Amino acid sequence: MTPNKWWHYLLLTVIVSTLSAIAFIGIAVAIIYPSLPSLETLTDYRPKLPLRVYSEDGYLIEEFGEERRAYVKIEDVPKNMKDAVLAIEDRRFYQHGGIDTKGILRAIKNNITGVSHEGASTITMQVAKNFFTKPNGKRTLATKINEALLAIKIENNLSKDKILELYINQIYLGQRSYGFAAAAQVYFGKPLEKLNLAETAMLAGLPKAPSGYNPYLHPKRAIARQMEVLRDMQRYGFIEESVYKKALNQPLRFKASRQARDLSADYVAEMVRESLYATYQDEIYSSGLKVYTTVRKTNQEAANNALRDGILDYDARQGYRGPEKMLNLNSAVSEVDKEEITEALSDIDVSNGLIPAAITKISEKSITVHTKYGDDVEISGKGLALIQNTLNEKKPEKRLLRIGAVIRILNNAPSTPTGQWRVVQVPQVESALISIDPETGAIRALVGGFDFNRNKFNHATQAWRQPGSSFKPFIYSAALEKGYTPATIVEDAPLSFSSEETGNKEWTPQNYDATFDGPIRLRQALAKSKNMVAIRVLDSIGPSYAQDYITRFGFAAKNHPAYMTMALGAGSATPMQMANAYAVFANGGYRVNPYLITKIVDQNGKVISQSKFVTAKVDAPRVIDARNAFIMNSMMQDVVRYGTAAKASQLGRGDLAGKTGTTNDHYDAWFTGYSPKLVAVTWVGFDKPRRLGRNETGGSTALPIWIKYMASALRNVPETDMPIPDGVMALRIDPTTGIRADNDENGIYEYFYHENPPPEVETELPGMQDGGEAVPLSQPQQILQPNITMLPRNSAPRAQDQAARPKENSAGATAKPADTAKTDQAQQLLSPH
Secondary structure, three states: OOOOOOOHHHHHHHHHHHHHHHHHHHHHHHHHHOOOHHHHHHHHOOOEEOEEOOOOOOEEEEOOOOOOEOOOOHHHHOOHHHHHHHHHHOOOOOOOOOOOOHHHHHHHHHHOOOOOOOOOHHHHHHHHHHHHHOOOOOHHHHHHHHHHHHHHHHHHHHHHHHHHHHHHHHHHHHOOOOOOHHHHHHHHHHHOHOEEEEEEEEHHOOOOOOOOOOOOOHHHHHHHHOOOOOHHHHOOOOOOOOHHHHHHHOOOOOOOOOOOOOOOOOHHOOOHHHHHHHHHHHHHHHHHOEEEOOOOHHHHHHHHHHHHHHHHHHHHHOOOOOEEEEOOOOOOOOOHHHHHHHHHHHOOEEOOEEEEEEEEEEEEOEEEEEEOOOOHHHEEEEHHHHHHHOOOOOOOOHHOOOEEEEEEEEOOOOOOOOOOOOEOOOOEEEEEEEEEEOOOEEEEEEEEOOOOOOOOOOHHHHHEEEOOHHHHHHHHHHHHOOOOOOOEEEEEEEEEEOOHHHOOOOOOOOOOOOOOOOEEEEEHHOOOOOOOHHHHHHHOHHHHHHHOOOEEHOOOOOHOOOOOOHHHHOEEEOOOHHHHHHHHHHHEEEEEOOEEEEEEEEOOOEEEEEEOOOOOOOOOOOOOOHHHHHHHHHHHHHHHHHHOOHHHHHHHHOEHHHHHHHHEOEEEEEEEEEEOOOEEEEEOOOOOOOOOOOOOOOOHHHHHHHHHHHHHHOOOOOOOOOOOOOOEEEEOOOOOOOOOOOOOOOOOOEEOOOOOOOOOOOOOOEEOOOOOOOOOOOOOOOOOOOOOOOOOOOOOOOHHHEEEOOOOOOOOOEEOOOOOOOOOOHHHHHOOO
């Protein structure tokens, strides 16, 4: 037929164009299809899984890797999750063959008519794009043809369920999360199966534009997209109308932290990362290894809260230092001004929950602030305690605060509707808390500083500081093996030493309160932390003997020179060393090794490394006599009952023991204490040693942190009494003279080694005469040595130890700044063996 009408020509043109297009596509397929990449990447899918660090009880602490990912099989994906993805992304997924022709025509129609703006990309095409197209590459026609052909090839080689499984695990969903299982943890802190329908729909809406619909950055836009997902689920029959309406009203509770974790323990995570990196290098970041630590969630959270609150309380006692910066704002702050405030605060990081905010309204009784997150908060009453003085200042030129001042606020009750806000400031002081199981050495909690993101230096394992009076129990323990008893009377009177005796210069030590009690029992002297008594005891037993004796507790002799100042803890130790040493007293005399990693599991669930550890009373070496440990425990219990740590009696437990520590010039504050089931050490000080402030001692600064931690950590732990070992006897003594009481009514009970009872009559006992010379025992003492296992001494001094020699202070004691080098002990406790 010869065309003779215009529409004949039009029809012919359409037919020829269609046939040409089909021919072109056929040629393209014939040429391109054979050259398409192999599908081995999909058929043998091995996603880059990050290194994950967990607590002992299975809570995620941290992920290390470029991609946050958690692989989940299709049969384990909840139906709501699959339905939500299909409804919004590709509802004909199970009907088409990789390219949805009907979907393409529908998208063209809707886009032209303006009904909606939608694409025609199928889930299979998105899989092809995610696996085979270079990220952020240029989207050309050839690229799209390749992806379409790949989609067909994928459909011919993989089942629909496998394709959907790949999509659900590979798609990028923002916050470095890949796959819906990882995103569920990042945004909601839940596994997929725990999400409600509203939360599921929120995640299903992210693939279109992860950054544009990120609920942390664009909450309104994210909710609008979530409602679109729910609407499509209802429209296309995935859910009923009633379910749809219910989901619209379900709350969305996002994680307060944008980290993909359940438990905050940054210093623990970093210790694990460093240990594994030393072995596996960069492979750890895509290895999928799971590392289980000894840390427990209850203990770690208690440590986090105790240290933060204790340091903020200390900082408040030192007074308000002023705003971090000033923004130029008018007296009447508008909504436009608030947007500028949000922008200005965007570069200021939140520090351990301390949120940056700018004052927008101020009076003597309240302030209103606009936070980094765009919220307006009014603070009054007790929440203004830190800045109340400056608010009450009558002279305008002396007021530290005005509209535009950038301050920090903290919510003490984030779970309540309105919160409980107070004004705080970022502290300059640092602190550490470490807690271990004395029976095994397992680290139950570790906080190495106020804020890991501000200061990654781990003060719990790396800070070599003077232990101060918290070191005295080791001197007293040595004295028990030299014939001293808790009833021994020692003179608490002034002393003076020459430069030859101190190894430095003349030294006239003082008691903390500058008073002297005269003759005093050893038990009382430890409870009251009498410096003169500790020095006389050390002089009597000999500094060299004491230096050798303390190695039983894990201390290196080189870090504690054999001078008189050793009695006051003028050497250097880390909080972890102190915890390990006090564990010897807590467990009855055994040396255990601190360790952090229990096991390492590969991505298939196979245990590839398991820690081996010794246990007290089982296979740990005994390093001090059980009687020594028992008597020292009894003496340190009195420190808690009526001594320098009497505040700890508020815990209402009878099995607590410990010792406060305050170094010369108040540079360092310690409390080292324990129950027979848990040891905890707290330390407070500045990185560059300087005074903590007047009256800032171990008892007032470090002890409150310890008390708050132990109150939570021991909440469900029953009291445990240390059994009296064989060879210990309890006898009545005269509390004034320390001799055997002449009748039961005039004395108090005291513990003694059976071979070293108190004298029947008053005699001269080990001590010091006014001239400073030791007085021998009036009768020979038989010293029975138990079956002690002496561990090998530490190796020769490290280079950094020799380079950073102690710096003498005014009293002749030493003050050693925090060592910025990594220490051997951190690695020793990490590696499973």
